[in-house]
Amino acid sequence: MIGLAIHEAGPEASTEVAALEASSFDVPWSVDAVRALLQDGLTRAWIAAAGGRPRGAAILRVVAGEGELLRIVVHPDDRRHGVGRALLRAVLSVAADACPLGVHLEVRASNVAARHLYARQGFVDHGRRRDYYQAPREDAVLMHWRPAARPSGADGLDGENLTPGAENSALRG
Numbered sequence: 001m002i003g004l005a006i007h008e009a010g011p012e013a014s015t016e017v018a019a020l021e022a023s024s025f026d027v028p029w030s031v032d033a034v035r036a037l038l039q040d041g042l043t044r045a046w047i048a049a050a051g052g053r054p055r056g057a058a059i060l061r062v063v064a065g066e067g068e069l070l071r072i073v074v075h076p077d078d079r080r081h082g083v084g085r086a087l088l089r090a091v092l093s094v095a096a097d098a099c100p101l102g103v104h105l106e107v108r109a110s111n112v113a114a115r116h117l118y119a120r121q122g123f124v125d126h127g128r129r130r131d132y133y134q135a136p137r138e139d140a141v142l143m144h145w146r147p148a149a150r151p152s153g154a155d156g157l158d159g160e161n162l163t164p165g166a167e168n169s170a171l172r173g
């Protein structure tokens with residue numbers, strides 16, 4: 001996506017994050033819920049924007065050197081253009097220092113898009129929670145990433161500046 005830029009955002013971005021939530025989740029987090037998270041001192045968020053419009057967001061909580069990826073979401077109109085990958089790479093570039101114990105997450109077993117995204121950026125499966133999700137009931141797959149597991153040239157984007165705040169015009173799409 002041309003002109004895609006990733007920046008870290010604080011509680012002032014709660015409305016943008018909640019709008020992305022509403023575009024994509026059956027049970028989206030409200031503006032107030034997002035704001036409370038981003039004010040808790042442990043949780044960080046990144047926004048991907050292009051053409052002055054938010055395209056995606058990611059939320060990471062860091063506790064005692066371990067991260068939990070709470071959300072990653074791309075607006076349905078902007079999927080399959082590398083936005084999710086750019087967001088996750090920006091998050092992991094911060095996690096490489098902030099999360100020496102790595103980053104973990106849970107994902108619906110049927111969420112092929114998210115599982116593919118995570119696996120391509122070095123997350124590995126390390127367990128399953130039966131019937132973890134409701135409506136519909138479904139297992140969660142547990143995935144974990146360690147700084148040393150970051151891919152090297154796996155998708156041809158190595159060397160590009162994907163740090164938060166950096167403009168990335170070379171993403172596909």
Ligand SMILES: CC(C)(COP(=O)(O)OP(=O)(O)OC[C@H]1O[C@@H](n2cnc3c(N)ncnc32)[C@H](O)[C@@H]1OP(=O)(O)O)[C@@H](O)C(=O)NCCC(=O)NCCS
Pocket residue numbers: 024070071072073074075078079080081082083084085086107111112113114116117120155
């Ligand atoms: C998961 C999600 C964030 C991916 O965002 P995206 O911008 O479409 O992903 P990208 O275009 O950056 O693709 C990243 C990788 O995932 C793969 N991928 C994306 N969507 C896919 C799909 N539907 N099926 C298979 N693979 C898919 C891409 O091919 C790409 O793989 P590559 O690195 O091998 O080329 C997006 O689908 C989404 O917002 N889903 C709804 C919210 C959600 O389920 N979030 C996760 C739980 S919080």
